Amino acid sequence: MSVQGPSLRRRALLLGGAAAAVGGGTAAALAARGDGADVAPVAAPPVGAETVPFHGVHQPGIDTHPAQAHAVFLALDLLPGTGRPEVERLLRLLSDDAARLMSARPPLAAEDPELPALPSRLTVTFGFGPGLFDALGRGGDCPAVVRELPAFPTDRLDPRWSGGDLLLQVCSDDPVPLSYAVRRLVRDARSITSVRWTQRGFNPARGSEPVGTTPRNLFGQRDGTANPAPGSPELSEAVWVRDGPSWLVGGSMLVLRRIRMDLDTWDDFGRVGKEMATARRLDTGAPVTGGGEFDEVDPRMVDERGMPVVAASAHVVRAKARNPAERMLRRGYSYDDGPAPDGTPDAGQLFAAYQADAATAFVPVQARLAESDVMNLWITHVGSAVFVIPPGCAAGEFVGNGLLGA
Numbered sequence: 001m002s003v004q005g006p007s008l009r010r011r012a013l014l015l016g017g018a019a020a021a022v023g024g025g026t027a028a029a030l031a032a033r034g035d036g037a038d039v040a041p042v043a044a045p046p047v048g049a050e051t052v053p054f055h056g057v058h059q060p061g062i063d064t065h066p067a068q069a070h071a072v073f074l075a076l077d078l079l080p081g082t083g084r085p086e087v088e089r090l091l092r093l094l095s096d097d098a099a100r101l102m103s104a105r106p107p108l109a110a111e112d113p114e115l116p117a118l119p120s121r122l123t124v125t126f127g128f129g130p131g132l133f134d135a136l137g138r139g140g141d142c143p144a145v146v147r148e149l150p151a152f153p154t155d156r157l158d159p160r161w162s163g164g165d166l167l168l169q170v171c172s173d174d175p176v177p178l179s180y181a182v183r184r185l186v187r188d189a190r191s192i193t194s195v196r197w198t199q200r201g202f203n204p205a206r207g208s209e210p211v212g213t214t215p216r217n218l219f220g221q222r223d224g225t226a227n228p229a230p231g232s233p234e235l236s237e238a239v240w241v242r243d244g245p246s247w248l249v250g251g252s253m254l255v256l257r258r259i260r261m262d263l264d265t266w267d268d269f270g271r272v273g274k275e276m277a278t279a280r281r282l283d284t285g286a287p288v289t290g291g292g293e294f295d296e297v298d299p300r301m302v303d304e305r306g307m308p309v310v311a312a313s314a315h316v317v318r319a320k321a322r323n324p325a326e327r328m329l330r331r332g333y334s335y336d337d338g339p340a341p342d343g344t345p346d347a348g349q350l351f352a353a354y355q356a357d358a359a360t361a362f363v364p365v366q367a368r369l370a371e372s373d374v375m376n377l378w379i380t381h382v383g384s385a386v387f388v389i390p391p392g393c394a395a396g397e398f399v400g401n402g403l404l405g406a
């Protein structure tokens with residue numbers, strides 16, 4: 001299976017854009033109908049063939065943009081008695097599997113080339129929890145914030161969605177190769193691990209809106225608008241570790257919170273109130289204080305009676321970074337595991353935030369939100385896990401080789 005070249009990808013993008021502009025459908029379909037006069041009759045290659053490189057300075061699946069439509073976050077626990085040699089063998093094997101799967105090949109010794117053949121931008125990202133550091137005899141190297149987050153007053157955490165020694169984050173635009181990748185990775189890990197939890201998430205389908213459109217969450221909000229721009233220096237500074245031990249430079253930290261969203265009471269709340277919760281409009285994501293989606297909310301604006309337009313406890317007012325160290329990249333996924341037998345929804349967000357240091361980013365921001373945030377009327381944090389995301393690796397190396405070799 002060959003990897004698509006950039007010119008082919010660019011052409012696919014252009015053709016896709018042209019087709020969308022005249023009302024949807026592919027360029028090939030338009031040409032077949034005979035009404036795509038100015039569109040070349042070239043079939044766009046399937047998005048399934050698109051790949052993301054595994055090897056690099058950073059691990060994939062974090063600044064991979066746009067976020068793929070599907071994700072599985074899966075936490076493994078190391079079996080008792082697992083030590084350094086076993087952890088090294090595991091990380092070597094899983095890194096090799098990930099490199100193969102992401103380039104449309106089955107793992108070594110697997111004989112089913114059809115399932116991984118169309119990875120649809122499959123990415124595999126590894127995260128290390130405190131138990132992995134302990135198994136290496138390097139417990140002191142695990143950052144304190146990864147070992148334990150402070151307890152926030154609004155937390156209602158369930159151990160079944162919390163913690164974990166080794167995170168597998170697997171993303172793809174297609175749930176079929178994603179399922180295959182998760183299954184094969186877990187299969188190769190299960191001699192020395194057990195599965196602690198699995199959480200599946202989704203975003204709007206690839207192609208449902210033009211590339212780069214901010215996804216909608218299950219409240220119907222555009223979610224991710226104020227993120228640092230893809231490829232920007234702000235994103236690099238927010239996400240990647242620059243100062244720290246050499247095994248961590250180029251890495252990051254992931255805070256994954258399972259946040260239940262009370263969709264029944266949200267449904268019944270008026271639209272004006274819903275928009276006041278974030279101070280952004282539901283249709284466009286633009287601030288209620290005016291401007292376009294990517295403009296900032298003006299928390300000082302007053303109406304004709306001199307009353308503030310934006311509540312001081314609006315989500316974005318409370319969440320906005322107050323210094324550069326608070327910045328993070330939010331790359332969340334919706335989940336829907338319901339309905340319960342009584343018909344109530346069991347849905348929400350797998351809130352995934354990447355930052356160079358969760359102690360200076362997630363912790364102070366979440367402390368403010370737990371203290372006061374209109375959105376707390378409808379959201380409850382029910383799961384929590386924090387992982388060190390080691391830097392990426394070069395071909396022939398494995399993720400974590402800096403830590404194990406250091």
Ligand code: HEM
Pocket residue numbers: 217219221222223224225226227257259260261278280315316317319320321330348349351362365366369379
């Ligand atoms: C289910 C839970 C949540 C929902 C539905 C939600 C939704 C939103 C929405 C709709 C926005 C405005 C658009 C945007 O910039 O993305 C926003 C902004 C933001 N949220 Fe959340 N959010 C949730 C939880 C959190 C949590 C737990 C944090 C961090 C601890 C957080 C941090 C932020 C930040 C930093 C912004 C951007 C603020 C700005 O600079 O304007 N959110 N969120």
